[in-house]
Amino acid sequence: MTGYALEALGLTHAYGATPVIRDLTLQVAAGARQAIIGPNGAGKTTLLHLLTGFQRPQAGVLKLLGQDVTALAPEARVKHGLVRSFQINQLFPTLSPRNALRLALAERDGAGCGLWKPLAGEAARDAEAEALLTETGLHTVADRETRHLPYGQQRLLEIALALALKPQVLLLDEPAAGVPRDESAALIDRLLALPPSVTVLLIDHDMDLVFRFADRISVLVAGTILTEGPPAQIAKDAQVRAVYLGEETHV
């Protein structure tokens, strides 16, 4: 065992003849709060697709808890514990957080349908749903229709749904994007309180969030990791500053 929850070793990916991810190596220690930042077009979305399995690398290996998962389909990676937070447009707008979580938990356990195993494990799942509601602070709005929730709470529900899948590694793709300022502090507090047993890899543009959340930052530029280290080191890195010079975000 290497002590890494997630390892991408020599990943390479091109769209047609254009290489977008170039011999990229990224190692995320078990229990880490690691972030990937990078300017527009650096390859963050492509990397996310390679990690989740929605795209296949042309070269390289992806390991989850030391096990090679490069050939696994997205659903199989989820079963192995690599989970990406759900996207808002995948939420059922008329379901409440409580019912959305119950549904996700039943689906996870293969109890979503089939009359022959009606209430199997239901009480345990209900208790799990309540725990997730409390953990994400959604217990106060547990029975409101999702479409009526403030946007920050909708994004928390995405994270609760991801946690329902019992991730070993949780991938967060811009979890605070579009969340109004007055709601984002509460969202960040919840992210900071995620269970320490879950390794988190955050991919984001939002420097306030990244620098508050991460204990390690990897800087992706032109498809490869330019540099990485603790936030204080990245903040004063001349190369990183040069990459962001002229952009609105300040490192």
Ligand SMILES: Nc1ncnc2c1ncn2[C@@H]1O[C@H](COP(=O)(O)OP(=O)(O)OP(=O)(O)O)[C@@H](O)[C@H]1O
């Ligand atoms: N499906 C595609 N076909 C061809 N080129 C693509 C495709 N998707 C992305 N690209 C190109 O690959 C490069 C990296 O894109 P990607 O979206 O991965 O970067 P990003 O860091 O997520 O960018 P942004 O921060 O702007 O979302 C860009 O030059 C982009 O134009």
